[in-house]
Amino acid sequence: MAGKVDGLGFWTAHLCDGGEEGEFVGLMMLPPAHGPDQPDDPTVCDLGYRLVRRHWRQGLASEASRVLLRHAFDTIGQSRVIAQTMAVNAGSIGVMRAIGMRYVRTYYPQFDDPLPDTHLGEVEYEMTRTMWEATSW
Template sequence: MHVFLETGRLVLRAFTEAESDVEHVYALDNDPEVMRYLNGGRPTPLEAIRTRTLPAFLHDYPGLGTRGFWAAEEKTNGTFLGWFELRPLDEHSAAVVELGYRLNKAAWGKGYATEGSRALIDKAFTDLGVEHITANTMTVNAGSRRVMEKAGLTYLRTYTSTWSERVEGCEHGEVEYVLTQSDWENGRKQ
């Protein structure tokens, strides 16, 4: 198991082609509450997990020198909690990365998303050469917005996207939060 990062309570490790990783992601992506702000809670076919999702999770980004997605496990017992993303927008450059996370309901409200996000942000700015982090969610996704703010990102804008299928709340648009390396450094000095 390739461990990318550890926090006080989390292990972020590389995904594998193991059936257990397929099953974990399939269960996560088939929970209507988890997927509410992503696809309206519609189920994701197992074949899509195998042919689209997992290959994306296994992809190495040359500009970053590592993958962009990691399985999140509880440190003490190895329970799969979900995943985190720190993926470059340009595959060949670490300058701008997108922060993301998807955790199962049992992990909600326990600070895991903030803890993992903060650790990834620290690693991005200290070890990976990242200059700018962006994160996006639906305007109505108050929980995710709170995590972004607690992790140190600030609101940049509200915008609208074209959704292939309507998701409840999409009429309010999406929001982008950002954090630059200089703002992160200034925050650490305070």
């Protein structure tokens, strides 16, 4: 597993209120890619997000994720950003697609205490540096 990488980590997201930091919206995550099936590569990181429910469906996770993609590729020189979620998590997959990531695979991890629909698997999406450089926003 990749260790500490400067520039990766966790952020809180807030509304921007006239230039001031406004209401807390949620947590944005960009740690090194981790897990037994991930390459031991410090230039691959894992995008994640968790927003307060009243802020859902307003484009905020997509907006914050675009900022983190720019940070990952342009500021700290990552080669690839992945994102993983349950196959039934339409909101999370919606963000991945909205920001231009592409489907990589469906996989079936084993859990001692699985959530409902775990048997439908987890999906992984990615954005490579080549994809990022072709992005128009």
